[in-house]
Amino acid sequence: MSENNAGVLDKENLPDSGGHFGEFGGQYVPETLMTALDNLGKEYDIARKDPEFIKELKFYLKEFAGRPTGLYHADRLSEELGGAKIYFKREDLLHTGAHKINNAIGQALLAKRMGKKRVIAETGAGQHGVATATVCAKLGLDCVVYMGAVDMERQKLNVFRMRLCGAEVRGVESGQKTLKDAVNEAMRDWVTNVEDTHYILGSALGSHPYPMMVRDFHRVIGQEVRHEILEKEGRLPDELVACVGGGSNAIGLFYEFLEEPDIRMVGVEAGGHGIEIGQHAARFEGGRLGVLQGCKTYILQNDDGQIELTHSVSAGLDYAAIGPEHAYYRDQGRIEFAYATDAEVMEAFQALCRTEGIIPALESTHALAYVLKRAPEMRKDQILVMNLSGRGDKDVNQVAKLLGEDI
Numbered sequence: 001m002s003e004n005n006a007g008v009l010d011k012e013n014l015p016d017s018g019g020h021f022g023e024f025g026g027q028y029v030p031e032t033l034m035t036a037l038d039n040l041g042k043e044y045d046i047a048r049k050d051p052e053f054i055k056e057l058k059f060y061l062k063e064f065a066g067r068p069t070g071l072y073h074a075d076r077l078s079e080e081l082g083g084a085k086i087y088f089k090r091e092d093l094l095h096t097g098a099h100k101i102n103n104a105i106g107q108a109l110l111a112k113r114m115g116k117k118r119v120i121a122e123t124g125a126g127q128h129g130v131a132t133a134t135v136c137a138k139l140g141l142d143c144v145v146y147m148g149a150v151d152m153e154r155q156k157l158n159v160f161r162m163r164l165c166g167a168e169v170r171g172v173e174s175g176q177k178t179l180k181d182a183v184n185e186a187m188r189d190w191v192t193n194v195e196d197t198h199y200i201l202g203s204a205l206g207s208h209p210y211p212m213m214v215r216d217f218h219r220v221i222g223q224e225v226r227h228e229i230l231e232k233e234g235r236l237p238d239e240l241v242a243c244v245g246g247g248s249n250a251i252g253l254f255y256e257f258l259e260e261p262d263i264r265m266v267g268v269e270a271g272g273h274g275i276e277i278g279q280h281a282a283r284f285e286g287g288r289l290g291v292l293q294g295c296k297t298y299i300l301q302n303d304d305g306q307i308e309l310t311h312s313v314s315a316g317l318d319y320a321a322i323g324p325e326h327a328y329y330r331d332q333g334r335i336e337f338a339y340a341t342d343a344e345v346m347e348a349f350q351a352l353c354r355t356e357g358i359i360p361a362l363e364s365t366h367a368l369a370y371v372l373k374r375a376p377e378m379r380k381d382q383i384l385v386m387n388l389s390g391r392g393d394k395d396v397n398q399v400a401k402l403l404g405e406d407i
């Protein structure tokens, strides 16, 4: 973090004390979890105002994770598209390869501060699990990661990385054996072991205070962008773009600029094979208001409230619910949403490798697919900033397979 970010965790804003962003958010959990959430909220509220905590957070973000990340002018891509001047916020250059470590560091430091010696986390593709296991190794915390058995099979490399860092990876055999089921198991563990355990949730989702807390730990992204774009261009950007799974990298970028009326903001969801039931994870395309895993928000569900199957080429965007703050700002008309299909993502992935020599995470590539369509509609004197939330090393095998290559 640069110096001008001092004290940023102090700013009062949404949600309200019950965790509501308008009608979204809240704490829809059993009685047994309420105490744990309340305590966490209180501890976080004290920590965020404590200069010692902020100092420690900044230290690890800089020395361990590699902040600040650059704001990079993609001149070759901009030229090829012939429209807006495109900048990438390079979260892909962080330790462990994505923005997720910002939140993992923040929450692990909070756990330590609360005197909790044990950390649990859920993971889908394994990226949040890896970030958490890595930070726990660094801070000397015991770490257990819940992961669906199906995901473990699909993401063996990440399972191994977590184990190398000393984490125990527990396979979840219930339900569809994927992310949603891993979250359920993690919550069960937390209720049982709350005395010595902190649950590091991986996106701007779940019950209050998580959506707010995770957002705050990622706000550094937008704060750095403000500083960097002013330095490079002497003015603020015209449009911000980010992919949206739960919504943490997107809100991290957007939050700093919400009160700038001239800046357009677009979140890009996973369109999968197209907008048909079970074929995508675009919650604003056919999703409805409901409650999932402690949070009221837009959810892909059927008439009986059963959660629909989702699909995306990128595991990190493949979830049936969206963060409540995004639902709120969309209803307010402040943040717009689009989606990119798997096919568009595959095209965009190759375009970025070819023009800029950057291999993007498939999640981030959803934002890029939108940028490829949007930038040519903009003028050359306009500026677009896209959050490049992660690097694509983890996805190269999958992409090769989809392109029909045997590596």
Ligand SMILES: *Cc1c(COP(=O)(O)O)cnc(C)c1O
Pocket: 098, 099, 100, 127, 128, 202, 203, 204, 243, 244, 245, 246, 247, 248, 249, 250, 316, 317, 361, 363, 364, 389, 390, 391
């Ligand atoms: C996990 C992940 C995402 C999606 O999560 P958000 O909370 O929506 O940011 C996006 N990009 C990358 C690289 C990820 O690993």
